[in-house]
Amino acid sequence: MKKTIEGKAYVLGNDVDTDQIIPAEHLVYSLTDPEEKKNYGKFALSGVPQEAAGLPDGNHAFVDEGKFESEYTILIGGKNFGCGSSREHAPACLKIAGIQAVVAESFARIFYRNSVDGGFFIPFESKVRMTDDIKTGDTLLIDLGAETLTNKTSGKSFSLKSLGEVIDIIEAGNIFEYARKTGLIAK
Amino acid sequence: MAMTVTEKILAAHAGKESVVPGDNIWVDVDVLMTHDVCGPGTIGIFKEQFGQNAKVWDREKVVIIPDHYVFTKDKHANRNIDILREFVKEQDLPYYYDVGTDNYKGVCHIALAQEGHNRPGEILFGTDSHTCTSGAFGMFSTGIGNTDAAFILGTGKLWVKVPETMRFEFTGTFPPYIMAKDILLQVIGDIGVDGATYRTMEWAGDAVYRFSMEERMTLCNMAIEAGGKNAVIEADEVTLEYLKGRTDKPHTIHHSDPDANYYYKKTYNADEMVPIVAKPHSPDNKAAVTECTDVKLDRSYIGSCTGGKLTDFIAAAKLLKGKKVAIDTFIVPATREVEQDLYKTKMDGESLADIFKNAGALLGEPSCAACLGGPKDTFGRANSTEVVISTTNRNFPGRMGSKQSQVYLSSPYTAAASALTGHITDPREFLNN
Numbered sequence: 001m002k003k004t005i006e007g008k009a010y011v012l013g014n015d016v017d018t019d020q021i022i023p024a025e026h027l028v029y030s031l032t033d034p035e036e037k038k039n040y041g042k043f044a045l046s047g048v049p050q051e052a053a054g055l056p057d058g059n060h061a062f063v064d065e066g067k068f069e070s071e072y073t074i075l076i077g078g079k080n081f082g083c084g085s086s087r088e089h090a091p092a093c094l095k096i097a098g099i100q101a102v103v104a105e106s107f108a109r110i111f112y113r114n115s116v117d118g119g120f121f122i123p124f125e126s127k128v129r130m131t132d133d134i135k136t137g138d139t140l141l142i143d144l145g146a147e148t149l150t151n152k153t154s155g156k157s158f159s160l161k162s163l164g165e166v167i168d169i170i171e172a173g174n175i176f177e178y179a180r181k182t183g184l185i186a187k
Numbered sequence: 188m189a190m191t192v193t194e195k196i197l198a199a200h201a202g203k204e205s206v207v208p209g210d211n212i213w214v215d216v217d218v219l220m221t222h223d224v225c226g227p228g229t230i231g232i233f234k235e236q237f238g239q240n241a242k243v244w245d246r247e248k249v250v251i252i253p254d255h256y257v258f259t260k261d262k263h264a265n266r267n268i269d270i271l272r273e274f275v276k277e278q279d280l281p282y283y284y285d286v287g288t289d290n291y292k293g294v295c296h297i298a299l300a301q302e303g304h305n306r307p308g309e310i311l312f313g314t315d316s317h318t319c320t321s322g323a324f325g326m327f328s329t330g331i332g333n334t335d336a337a338f339i340l341g342t343g344k345l346w347v348k349v350p351e352t353m354r355f356e357f358t359g360t361f362p363p364y365i366m367a368k369d370i371l372l373q374v375i376g377d378i379g380v381d382g383a384t385y386r387t388m389e390w391a392g393d394a395v396y397r398f399s400m401e402e403r404m405t406l407c408n409m410a411i412e413a414g415g416k417n418a419v420i421e422a423d424e425v426t427l428e429y430l431k432g433r434t435d436k437p438h439t440i441h442h443s444d445p446d447a448n449y450y451y452k453k454t455y456n457a458d459e460m461v462p463i464v465a466k467p468h469s470p471d472n473k474a475a476v477t478e479c480t481d482v483k484l485d486r487s488y489i490g491s492c493t494g495g496k497l498t499d500f501i502a503a504a505k506l507l508k509g510k511k512v513a514i515d516t517f518i519v520p521a522t523r524e525v526e527q528d529l530y531k532t533k534m535d536g537e538s539l540a541d542i543f544k545n546a547g548a549l550l551g552e553p554s555c556a557a558c559l560g561g562p563k564d565t566f567g568r569a570n571s572t573e574v575v576i577s578t579t580n581r582n583f584p585g586r587m588g589s590k591q592s593q594v595y596l597s598s599p600y601t602a603a604a605s606a607l608t609g610h611i612t613d614p615r616e617f618l619n620n
């Protein structure tokens with residue numbers, strides 16, 4: 001597991017639901033076919049209303065027209081990130097678009113679980129609200145050991161909640177690797 | 188040790204005497220359900236992890252119900268159904284309800300109940316967030332993603348963190364114009380869209396136990412809109428009556444101990460409930476119907492796992508009978524069985540289907556239809572700036588199609604009353620006549 005994650009921030013508000021993350025009309029693409037799968041990167045976060053797309057200003061495309069990957073690699077959210085449907089296409093599309101970490105004040109349960117069990121990226125919970133102090137485009141550094149997130153653009157630091165017991169699954173890579181390590185399924 | 192229903196079911200499936208909230212346990216799964224949107228991804232991961240020739244852990248315990256994108260010309264959506272067909276054939280799965288055959292059912296959560304896959308005391312996981320609906324049968328049921336579903340397909344097990352329980356008790360009697368949907372929207376408005384995150388919502392009280400199974404399913408359906416892991420109602424005579432003729436598999440009825448530990452408990456007086464809507468764009472954006480009567484509507488939509496069951500259509504028909512709708516009105520039965528009941532069930536000699544047609548409403552095929560937007564040609568999909576009143580469960584931006592549309596969630600009574608006037612209308616205006 002990497003010790004630090006560095007990248008550009010894309011900031012969203014509270015209650016970002018799975019229809020905003022990946023609108024239902026796009027759920028038809030295969031997640032296993034490498035070419036078709038790219039579409040999930042293209043449409044990631046395409047359901048976010050214009051004014052909320054990349055706070056505080058809004059109107060920042062997450063993925064530029066004609067592209068399949070985003071220039072932003074760390075998502076910052078408010079409360080209840082990923083609420084809504086159980087579609088794993090939601091964490092998957094963020095990963096396909098290049099997201100390495102999502103840091104939110106709190107997560108909806110299924111989205112959190114899917115992110116961990118599927119090994120898409122690490123969902124971190126912050127101890128405080130960050131959406132007022134981080135702007136879309138700021139450079140962020142997450143230190144996994146110290147459990148902190150630093151905004152290198154403003155110099156401000158935030159502490160993150162400990163990952164708790166799910167760290168074992170995150171370290172193994174996903175739920176299958178974890179089960180192999182612990183002998184629950186054959187190697 | 189004193190436990191809630193949910194704790195008892197989880198303990199029994201983990202081979203433990205007792206569990207407490209926060210425990211991480213591995214449980215044995217009784218049923219895994221998947222559908223056309225998440226099935227192909229689940230199958231893909233299953234094969235990648237367990238091998239191209241791997242067999243599912245127990246073919247009797249897998250249920251596959253295509254329902255989301257079934258009446259569309261979209262080639263990817265149709266390809267997804269082909270993937271399900273092939274898998275069912277290869278694994279020889281007995282419970283597959285294929286599109287275009289007599290065996291087609293419709294919306295998975297209602298089909299699970301109607302086909303006898305919901306049984307008290309069991310554990311059911313489904314690749315759909317509204318799998319919590321099955322909790323109406325006194326079982327543990329919750330939604331999961333493709334990875335977890337693939338894990339279950341291979342092992343029959345899954346890890347679960349034992350949730351804390353929140354208990355919502357209703358004493359007294361609900362007024363006749365109140366439906367389970369009003370109760371739900373009231374409670375979600377009170378606790379917020381993350382008010383039950385990671386927790387169980389346990390519904391109880393005499394007023395709740397007087398609800399039919401369909402109304403109980405509605406009550407459990409939207410636990411996820413409050414962030415809940417599962418919802419549960421203790422099984423009773425009403426449950427057993429519903430199960431007759433649908434399943435003869437043995438089951439276990441659990442009761443919450445009176446001294447069980449609850450994270451939260453609230454008692455409501457059922458007599459005081461009023462018709463509620465959730466305004467755009469969040470299911471917790473609660474308002475009394477009487478506060479919204481100046482909202483002009485373009486469309487009324489009655490359908491989905493939340494509001495597309497026979498009880499919901501009987502309610503709507505009571506108001507629409509002998510009248511004409513003032514706005515586009517879409518009627519979408521959740522399943523084939525509900526659709527057939529629309530023709531069989533009569534009010535003063537007129538079938539519900541005829542009541543709707545004569546009122547000028549449009550009848551769709553049983554499926555999820557526009558509840559989740561879907562491909563552009565989906566029946567009832569909002570394609571521009573429509574203001575919609577809907578009996579579905581989500582009104583997030585773009586949920587029913589267009590990001591510019593606005594969706595108000597309501598009970599079938601309120602959706603039907605509003606269809607008649609073209610603005611949000613209190614059903615009491617028609618029910619009292």
Ligand code: SF4
Nearest residue numbers: 294491492555558559
């Ligand atoms: S009817 Fe709507 S909420 Fe229910 S399963 Fe279908 S899409 Fe989901």
